[in-house]
Amino acid sequence: MKLTARRQARELALQLLFQTEFAPQISYQTFLDVFEQSVDPEVTTYADLLVTGVQSHKEAIDAKIQASSAHWKVERMATIDRNILRIAVYEMKFAKDPIKENIAINEAVEIAKKYGTTESASFVNGLLDQVSKAH
Numbered sequence: 001m002k003l004t005a006r007r008q009a010r011e012l013a014l015q016l017l018f019q020t021e022f023a024p025q026i027s028y029q030t031f032l033d034v035f036e037q038s039v040d041p042e043v044t045t046y047a048d049l050l051v052t053g054v055q056s057h058k059e060a061i062d063a064k065i066q067a068s069s070a071h072w073k074v075e076r077m078a079t080i081d082r083n084i085l086r087i088a089v090y091e092m093k094f095a096k097d098p099i100k101e102n103i104a105i106n107e108a109v110e111i112a113k114k115y116g117t118t119e120s121a122s123f124v125n126g127l128l129d130q131v132s133k134a135h
Contacts, residue, residue, distance in 0.1 A: 009046035010087055010111055012039065016051050017083040028055075054086045057094045061086050064093065068130035080116045081123055084108050088128050101132040 012035060016028045028051050036044050054061060062074045065085050074082060088108035091099045105128045112120040 005040060005043050006046060007107065007110070008039065008043045009050065010107060011115070012043060012047035013050035013054070013087055014080070014083050014111060014115065016047065017054060017086065018079055020051075021079055021083075050087055050090065053090045053095060054083075057090060058086070061089045061094065064089055064131050064134075065127065068127055068134055078117065078120070081112065081120050084112050084116065084120070084124055085127060088124070089131055092128075092132065101128075105129065105132065 012032075016031050019031050020026070020028045032044060032048060032051075035047075065082075066074050069077075077085070085108070088104045091107075092101050092104045105125060108128055109121045109125045112124040116124070
């Protein structure tokens with residue numbers, strides 16, 4: 001899978017996780033079906049893997065994030081930042097084939113620059129750096 005396809009998949013996974021927080025009564029698969037017509041199948045396949053992985057390991061992922069966050073409770077973090085962190089921690093620590101931590105962190109920072117606030121990139125970078133060192 002090309003790097004750009006992986007980035008697209010991470011961005012799609014972020015959108016799906018974000019949507020499911022605001023409309024939990026609608027399955028993420030319903031949201032994914034909307035994108036399947038216009039997105040490359042390898043993108044939707046990897047996005048699906050990320051979303052299901054984050055959802056199945058959510059408690060453990062959030063525990064790792066919380067343990068590395070001295071000043072923020074996970075549930076009080078911005079929804080975009082929280083889900084970017086969850087995707088990166090899943091890829092680093094829980095994926096069947098984990099990716100290198102520096103790659104996961106870099107990808108998360110780039111996505112935070114695109115979707116988050118002006119502080120999101122540095123927040124995500126610092127917290128993921130702590131996760132990678134501590135766990």
